[in-house]
Amino acid sequence: MSEQDPNARLRPDLDEEMNVAETHAVFEGATAATIRERRLHENGMEPVPLWLFLCAGISLLVGGAVLGKGGALFNYGQDSMWANEWTEDTSGGPEEITEGEVLPFFVKQGAKTYGKCAGCHGADGKGDGANYPPLAGSEWVTGENTEALGMIILNGLSGPIEVAGKTWNSVMPAQGPISAKDLAPLMTYLRNGLNDVGDVVTVEMAQKAVDAYEARGPGKTVTAAELQGGHMNLLSGEAMDPTTIIDFETYQPVGNAGGN
Numbered sequence: 548m549s550e551q552d553p554n555a556r557l558r559p560d561l562d563e564e565m566n567v568a569e570t571h572a573v574f575e576g577a578t579a580a581t582i583r584e585r586r587l588h589e590n591g592m593e594p595v596p597l598w599l600f601l602c603a604g605i606s607l608l609v610g611g612a613v614l615g616k617g618g619a620l621f622n623y624g625q626d627s628m629w630a631n632e633w634t635e636d637t638s639g640g641p642e643e644i645t646e647g648e649v650l651p652f653f654v655k656q657g658a659k660t661y662g663k664c665a666g667c668h669g670a671d672g673k674g675d676g677a678n679y680p681p682l683a684g685s686e687w688v689t690g691e692n693t694e695a696l697g698m699i700i701l702n703g704l705s706g707p708i709e710v711a712g713k714t715w716n717s718v719m720p721a722q723g724p725i726s727a728k729d730l731a732p733l734m735t736y737l738r739n740g741l742n743d744v745g746d747v748v749t750v751e752m753a754q755k756a757v758d759a760y761e762a763r764g765p766g767k768t769v770t771a772a773e774l775q776g777g778h779m780n781l782l783s784g785e786a787m788d789p790t791t792i793i794d795f796e797t798y799q800p801v802g803n804a805g806g807n
């Protein structure tokens with residue numbers, strides 16, 4: 548269009564840069580300034596270019612990675628809300644439980660040591676009905692004779708023995724040495740996992756059994772007759788209420804730093 552023609556912009560049909568909004572403005576009798584303003588505004592409404600989309604996408608990825616790594620860029624420090632959430636995630640597991648009631652804990656721990664016995668007496672403690680006598684329902688396990696029970700376990704047993712109305716006559720190899728800390732939960736498991744006696748064999752009591760085993764000397768199995776001749780007693784030591792809260796490290800009542 549010609550510079551000389553002052554009416555050029557008033558003839559939209561001749562305008563190469565024909566623009567609908569501008570044209571309307573011209574017909575509305577708008578001033579040149581208004582037209583320019585509208586054109587600028589219209590430029591702002593242009594579709595977002597592809598490069599801007601790419602930049603936004605990259606920013607999201609980079610930003611996400613930085614935050615996801617725990618805030619290398621945004622270091623909020625120890626007392627920030629995010630930092631606390633982060634540490635809570637790793638600290639709140641069941642492994643954190645360090646104390647609880649003695650009976651269920653001993654039964655759980657004793658069940659692990661019972662793996663030594665399960666091959667012969669069965670996982671359920673019912674024996675096999677032929678070569679290995681039952682521990683579930685056995686008066687040797689449930690009776691007030693933990694001393695004899697401890698000796699059978701640690702020293703082994705040979706010769707005839709009556710269990711739940713049936714006579715067995717075989718040999719059980721010695722299972723000692725077993726530490727008092729393992730023997731207490733094992734005996735508690737025999738009496739409360741395989742049976743339902745309701746009492747706890749403490750580490751202190753189990754230590755008495757270990758002492759007797761060591762004094763007697765390994766390699767000498769006991770017989771039922773020998774046990775019945777003077778060992779049908781409870782292992783000595785202070786009884787522990789089954790609901791006593793103990794420390795899962797020391798196996799001692801919580802707050803009893805001295806131990807037994």
Ligand code: HEC
Nearest residue numbers: 663664667680681685687704705706715716717718719722
């Ligand atoms: C190699 C097989 C074997 C293993 C392992 C074994 N026992 Fe025995 N156990 C026997 C036999 C056989 C007898 C019967 C012995 C006899 O007739 O004199 C017996 C008897 C007993 C008795 C007395 C009788 C009864 O049934 O109550 C107890 C208690 C006992 N075992 C507990 C245990 C415990 C606890 C363990 C694991 C620490 C264990 N045994 C591991 C074979 C085994």
